[in-house]
Amino acid sequence: MEKLIGTKNINTAVFISGTGSNLKNLIEFSKTKRSKFQIKIVISSNSKAKGLNFANRFKIQKKIINYNNINRAENQILKSLSENKIQLICLAGFMKILTSKFIKKFKGRILNIHPSLLPKYKGLNTHQRVLKNNEKFSGCTVHYVNAKLDGGKIILQKKIKVYKKDNPKSLAKRILKQEHILYKKALNKILSNF
Numbered sequence: 150m151e152k153l154i155g156t157k158n159i160n161t162a163v164f165i166s167g168t169g170s171n172l173k174n175l176i177e178f179s180k181t182k183r184s185k186f187q188i189k190i191v192i193s194s195n196s197k198a199k200g201l202n203f204a205n206r207f208k209i210q211k212k213i214i215n216y217n218n219i220n221r222a223e224n225q226i227l228k229s230l231s232e233n234k235i236q237l238i239c240l241a242g243f244m245k246i247l248t249s250k251f252i253k254k255f256k257g258r259i260l261n262i263h264p265s266l267l268p269k270y271k272g273l274n275t276h277q278r279v280l281k282n283n284e285k286f287s288g289c290t291v292h293y294v295n296a297k298l299d300g301g302k303i304i305l306q307k308k309i310k311v312y313k314k315d316n317p318k319s320l321a322k323r324i325l326k327q328e329h330i331l332y333k334k335a336l337n338k339i340l341s342n343f
């Protein structure tokens with residue numbers, strides 16, 4: 150039987166570590182008619198992550214993971230994911246690196262958003278490096294997660310102009326706005342044949 154558009158049938162987990170503006174964006178999108186997913190759980194590697202407030206506000210289950218021991222941390226995450234029948238993981242400012250063992254269990258089902266035009270500027274401090282190199286353009290990328298840091302298959306990218314007057318903060322702000330648009334588009338793209 151053909152699936153109904155708007156059926157909230159993809160159980161999704163969002164992983165965060167910080168502010169959570171992408172989380173908020175995904176929660177709001179999940180509640181619109183167009184989306185085909187529901188956010189069942191928010192996983193945070195940081196008990197002080199501001200983004201946890203959005204889980205509270207929207208009454209979404211949240212789980213804070215102590216990352217002192219990575220194996221134990223990932224086992225705890227896997228347990229929560231299985232209890233919630235999670236099918237899709239969206240990383241949104243998650244500052245921990247998932248092991249290849251973990252990634253294998255969710256192969257092709259983990260997305261990440263990165264604030265650069267990958268494959269350029271993988272890793273941290275992207276905006277500082279972009280400005281230092283006098284790049285004319287930067288942007289953001291939604292990609293699948295594989296065992297290589299910020300190296301998985303690209304789903305969508307958005308390019309923006311870098312201005313002479315930009316500093317890391319102004320560039321980050323402009324790119325973040327685009328991230329919010331891009332993550333929704335990328336989800337629509339992959340969920341149409343999920």
Ligand code: GRF
Binds near residue numbers: 168169171325
């Ligand atoms: C975003 O720029 C995202 O691309 C990067 O970390 C930042 C998280 O921002 N991976 P927020 O916590 O979603 O506001």
